[in-house]
Amino acid sequence: MTDIADVLLVHGGTPLEGEIRVRGAKNLVPKAMVAALLGSEPSRLLGVPEIRDVRVVRGLLQLHGVTVESGEAPGELVLDPRRVESANVADIDAHAGSSRIPILFCGPLLHRLGHAFIPGLGGCDIGGRPIDFHFDVLRKFGATIEKRADGQYLEAPQRLRGCRIRLPYPSVGSTEQVLLTAVLAEGVTELTNAAVEPEIEDLICVLQKMGAIISLDTDRTIRITGVDSLGGYVHRAIPDRLEAASWASAALATEGDIYVRGAQQRSMMTFLNTYRRVGGAFEIDDEGIRFWHPGGPLNAIALETDVHPGFQTDWQQPLVVALTQASGLSIVHETVYESRLGFTEALNQMGGHIQLYRECLGGSACRFGQRNFLHSAVVSGPTKLQGADLVIPDLRGGFSYLIAALAAQGTSRVHGISLINRGYENFLAKLQGLGADIELPSLPGSPPAAVA
Numbered sequence: 054m055t056d057i058a059d060v061l062l063v064h065g066g067t068p069l070e071g072e073i074r075v076r077g078a079k080n081l082v083p084k085a086m087v088a089a090l091l092g093s094e095p096s097r098l099l100g101v102p103e104i105r106d107v108r109v110v111r112g113l114l115q116l117h118g119v120t121v122e123s124g125e126a127p128g129e130l131v132l133d134p135r136r137v138e139s140a141n142v143a144d145i146d147a148h149a150g151s152s153r154i155p156i157l158f159c160g161p162l163l164h165r166l167g168h169a170f171i172p173g174l175g176g177c178d179i180g181g182r183p184i185d186f187h188f189d190v191l192r193k194f195g196a197t198i199e200k201r202a203d204g205q206y207l208e209a210p211q212r213l214r215g216c217r218i219r220l221p222y223p224s225v226g227s228t229e230q231v232l233l234t235a236v237l238a239e240g241v242t243e244l245t246n247a248a249v250e251p252e253i254e255d256l257i258c259v260l261q262k263m264g265a266i267i268s269l270d271t272d273r274t275i276r277i278t279g280v281d282s283l284g285g286y287v288h289r290a291i292p293d294r295l296e297a298a299s300w301a302s303a304a305l306a307t308e309g310d311i312y313v314r315g316a317q318q319r320s321m322m323t324f325l326n327t328y329r330r331v332g333g334a335f336e337i338d339d340e341g342i343r344f345w346h347p348g349g350p351l352n353a354i355a356l357e358t359d360v361h362p363g364f365q366t367d368w369q370q371p372l373v374v375a376l377t378q379a380s381g382l383s384i385v386h387e388t389v390y391e392s393r394l395g396f397t398e399a400l401n402q403m404g405g406h407i408q409l410y411r412e413c414l415g416g417s418a419c420r421f422g423q424r425n426f427l428h429s430a431v432v433s434g435p436t437k438l439q440g441a442d443l444v445i446p447d448l449r450g451g452f453s454y455l456i457a458a459l460a461a462q463g464t465s466r467v468h469g470i471s472l473i474n475r476g477y478e479n480f481l482a483k484l485q486g487l488g489a490d491i492e493l494p495s496l497p498g499s500p501p502a503a504v505a
């Protein structure tokens with residue numbers, strides 16, 4: 054039974070209108086915090102959002118002797134790694150909880166302490182999410198890995214050595230693993246078939262500020278020349294293009310108009326093209342991007358997710374809600390995660406018409422084709438959505454349910470909203486600022502509580 058404080062009542066039918074601000078990217082900030090571990094001097098990170106993933110990494114760093122303090126400016130963190138020490142395995146396990154970030158502590162801890170421990174990892178249930186690439190690359194650098202009941206124990210018997218690595222798939226996490234390990238390894242590392250997401254480029258900027266030597270070629274090849282030591286950095290994180298796109302989809306699905314302060318065209322070009330093809334309108338200025346529904350019918354489209362510069366998989370779920378309002382048959386082919394369309398079942402309960410398929414529909418064959426994964430969808434619209442009881446499955450699925458409930462007629466009860474705190478800063482206050490009719494249900498016998 055969900056804790057009542059974790060349920061939100063959403064009265065649908067009100068277009069979202071107004072302005073919100075996005076801060077540093079959820080998929081960069083925690084990695085930049087981990088990078089500070091590699092330095093012999095303190096680092097300052099700016100634009101840090103108040104989200105759960107940041108709190109988890111802050112705690113893990115403090116367990117390893119790093120002091121993490123809030124700086125003068127709002128959203129500023131000062132990280133001092135000069136007294137790194139081993140942490141208690143049980144504490145790491147207890148703290149890692151729902152995050153996948155602990156795996157990225159490997160390289161820095163092996164360099165600083167000669168050993169590292171990785172507990173069982175969390176993260177959104179959107180696919181198998183194996184970490185085999187991570188351990189393959191760490192072994193290539195010379196680390197030894199022992200699997201025990203409570204987790205993986207890693208050792209660096211001697212200084213880790215640069216090597217040649219080709220990733221089987223341009224995985225973001227494994228590319229970050231190589232970057233955070235190769236910068237202090239002996240010699241040159243050549244990584245091919247690397248991920249080149251904007252968050253990867255920003256992490257490379259962080260490491261270069263610390264003294265690293267890293268080149269990024271256009272053919273997904275990254276070359277890192279190891280150095281003997283690194284300093285600290287001062288860096289402002291790139292804004293969260295995933296959160297920005299979520300609010301853009303919310304504007305479309307609720308027939309609203311939202312100015313997203315901080316959104317940047319450069320990291321969202323593919324999303325903007327798709328948004329325009331669906332019939333959404335946007336306007337770009339130096340401070341942000343305005344997204345609105347221009348009125349009239351929306352267009353059905355064929356959408357295929359892919360690694361950057363393709364359509365980002367984390368943009369898919371919020372946009373699918375808007376596609377339920379488009380005229381005709383939209384085709385969605387999810388090629389990054391094998392189980393990221395399960396959330397559509399609840400949309401069908403609300404009156405959506407979404408059929409799932411195992412075939413690779415509307416695009417090129419992917420890793421999941423001919424296997425038992427429902428990773429393609431046909432969305433037929435427009436359909437009127439009705440309020441319903443919704444249980445949040447994962448971060449982006451959760452935000453999509455909020456959008457669907459806001460676009461629906463009637464009232465929805467959305468259970469498990471705290472999960473959204475993992476990646477969306479102050480989302481309740483932002484929703485209310487945009488005119489959303491929402492409330493936290495009251496305890497039996499007391500009046501409904503307004504959203505704080």
Ligand code: EPZ
Pocket residue numbers: 079080081153177180181182183184185186187222223224225226227248250295366367389390391448449476
């Ligand atoms: C990062 O996850 C992001 N998370 C994800 O965002 C994002 O969806 C993903 O990159 C892709 O862009 C963070 O940065 C914290 P991957 P990551 O390694 O690094 C397979 C969100 O909602 N793979 O690029 O875990 C894997 O199964 C989250 O913000 C292996 O097979 O993603 C998947 O199919 C969700 N073996 C594909 O690669 C491995 O060892 C992409 O994974 C590693 C990955």
